[in-house]
Amino acid sequence: MPIMEVRECIEKTVERSLTDLGIQSGPIVLEHPAELTLGDYATGVALKYAKVAGKNPREFAEAIVAGLDTIEGVAKIDIAGPGFINFTLTPAAIIDRLEAARTDERWGSGTLLAGKTIMVEYTQPNPFKQFHIGHLMSNTIGESITRLFEFSGATVLRANYQGDVGPHVAKALYILLERNSSNPSVEEISSAYVEGSTRYDADGQSKYAIDMLNKKIYERSDPVVNELYAQGRAITLAHFEDIYAILGTKFDFYFFESDTAPIGLSIVQSHPEVFTQSEGATVFEAEKYGLHTRVFITGLGLPTYETKDLGLAKLKSDTATFDTSITVTASEQTEYFKVIKKAMEFVIPEIAPKIEHVTHGMMRFAEGKMSSRKGNVVTGESLLTDLIAAAKDRAAESRAIDHARLAQEIAVAAIKYQILKQAAGKDIVFDPTRALSMEGDSGPYVQYTFARTCAIIERARTANINPSFDMVANSTDLPIAQKVLMRLIPRFPEVVARAAADYEPHYLATYLVEIASAFNSWYGQVQILDQGKDERFKVALVEAVSRTLKNGLTILGIPTPERM
């Protein structure tokens, strides 16, 4: 019986036993014991309800256990410590899962989101601005969330939303026009943006000129402006595609602010009962809902990001059918999004419930916030370039056939793992030294472990060893690290499911390092290919580890080179 079902059976029978004892507990959620030696699953319900039941916890635990049905796949049930009930799986149940890990290509997948279609919008770089490490963060988290959803049975629509109109474009274009640029490079465009921002804040004349230019861009009224605009837009977008290719993202939909703006405008203008006029602007007064007022249409009659976001929701809904649309952005937009969501409830009530916002922390320097307006950002490509350079020497000495490709795969692993190893909502303080590190708790560490498993599997194949769990090794004299692996690997589908349910890839990242660490410990301790009687069993276990690492890294969006 698959382990997820064993788990459910335990949860159900515990709940029923409690009900029989007069306790309405609600659904039971099992945890894992602190120590692997204590068992595979545990519950503290006896502790929780002992007082209500008027018994001491251990006595009560005994009563609960006495009321349990026999559960296939459970070898023993212990009461331990202050009154925990611990369940230990049978060797057969564990071997059944290890066999699945070894042979099932989709090992780890589940049905949590089966039948659901979910649009995920992430990355959101803006043409005419740099692709900085904040975008790298959004892309990494967004991509791994989409893959978690896919492994949980959902159909996923990858979407990117890019701001190709708005003041930032006018600022960059103003300087480019002044420089008489033609077919500017990505660097020229982003430096123009920084200069434009500075001028906008510094002198009133430039500010006025940029505001007028902004209006022209929206209206598409000036052929010279249109020409340079088209060039700059195309150049930056093509540049972003190069980065997506390295990162391993392929979007299904691209939305642009130039398209969402008119849709949003018409929505706002057709709801005067929701939006009010104030100081020449059209605003949404959200104070009455415990939020704050935001401007939707400026005094110049131009739509702000707020209005475009309303248009975006409508456009998404018109473009594709989905149950939920999730927008992944940095936490600085948390409050902003609440206002938008509230406005949506009034103007597009049929779409509003489908729109969800997930925030991630911000990438910042120890000294403070990065700001592309000021130009003090670390760009995505400079970080990747530095990481590739750092990985290059080692890659050159590796067994890989394509060294340049390996260096890139390692660089992607290093940056992505650093982002994914911690809870998604927390800020990351960007430390260049740490970012370049490939040792210890890192992406390359897990990759290296995977490459090791591949090397062993390859050798075993050459030696005609037939991997098999048929012969169950005497479990008492196994090395601890091997026992740990055998208990940990079956948990993989649960870890994936929990990470998907909570939008928290870091549960998976943490788990993979745990597996890699146990494997490396075992590897250091025993000779796997030793021609002994356990050899086939050990090779089979290596295959189970290998698949778990491969699928796990893939879900995180991290490449899995077989040779390093």
Add this chain to the structure above:
RNA sequence: GCCUUCGUAGUUCAAUGGAUAGAACAGGGCUCUUCUAAGGCCUUGAUGUAGGUUCGAUUCCUACCGAAGGCACCA
């Protein structure tokens, strides 16, 4: 000022209200005639402060201290 989020080893992060708070890096020591040393083994070291709820609090509540973000025409 108001709102949101967050304070865990020297540093960067874990911990589903549970059992002895785990890792990694940095520091000290050991380990490649043996399947990849990007590895393994040993070692020092932590829950901001004060209360509260609970059988049990890093986790929930209150206050304070500290940090980050947001709060009208940026995205």
